[in-house]
Amino acid sequence: MITFQIDNHTVQAKAGWTVLETARHYGFEIPTLCHHEAVTPSGACRLCMVELRDGDWSKLVASCIYPVAEGINVHTDTERIRNVRRWILEMLLSECPASKQIQDLAARYGLKQTRFAIENPDEECMLCGLCTRVCEEVVGLAAISTVDRGVHKKVGAPFLRPTEVCVACGCCVTICPTNAMQSRIDAVRRVPATAVTAPTSK
Ligand code: SF4
Ligand code: SF4
Ligand code: FES
Structure with a gap:
């Protein structure tokens, strides 16, 4: 030990x-x-x-x-750490300003707004990569990845088109810390969430 x-x-x-x-x-x-x-x-x-x-x-x-x-x-939990976390959360408020989870976390550190420029007020994704890692490492499929580069980088299926590789397991939605995957998943799966029928119990 x-x-x-x-x-x-x-x-x-x-x-x-x-x-x-x-x-x-x-x-x-x-x-x-x-x-x-x-x-x-x-x-x-x-x-x-x-x-x-x-x-x-x-x-x-x-x-x-x-x-x-x-x-x-x-x-x-030192003053130095709290300053760094505030700085990171302020950057996240500019990168994914629409995420309620990020807003709530920022509020816990006394932040309501950001000094950094907001490119897309509707963005929720912080590009943390949890969704792509769970799809590849746990589900074993790699149906999604980061697509494009720089400020255009986003998470999705190849060429941002629906893919049959996705089995609609929902692991990426569950693991997403910002709720961003919830609105992206229909663009990944061939079958829209509204068309998926829940299995009936025997
Ligand atoms: S969709 Fe969610 S889990 Fe995937 S990179 Fe964006 S924030 Fe992370
Ligand atoms: S729902 Fe699709 S993209 Fe998401 S983890 Fe499952 S197989 Fe991968
Ligand atoms: S770097 Fe440790 S939780 Fe993100």
Whole structure:
């Protein structure tokens, strides 16, 4: 077992665990957006930042991809971390301003609006990649991916046309942290959601 400190409490983790895994195991709250235990972590959103301190020295690391190590001193809720999270959420408010989930999370950090330019007021997707990872790693299909580049980058089926590869399992909708996949899924499946009949019980 590896012993270290989180918020001045001694904790123990198995080798290979991340700081986030350990923190959640012990009930410390760290906000995440691009992380889900079912899929490979990507470290994309940086919202899960924590501060590692050693005397006067400190650095910020993404807890969902940072492996535990003997004797590290982790802080999950310092002023420096809160500033970074506010900055990230302000950027997300400009990138996916229509997401109620992002608005609610930003409000928890005292943010109601963003200083950054809003390109598309209807955008909900933060391009976290959870939907594509769950489709590929859990469902085993890779029916969706990121399409296009730069500011035009979006999630969808190849050429943004409906695909028979999608089996309409809904895993991508369930895992999406911003609700964006809900409105995209009909464009991915051949069969619109309204035409799918729920299975009848025997
Ligand atoms: S649709 Fe949802 S899960 Fe997929 S990239 Fe966008 S925000 Fe992430
Ligand atoms: S609903 Fe389709 S795109 Fe979404 S995870 Fe399932 S197979 Fe993949
Ligand atoms: S949750 Fe760790 S980087 Fe997104």
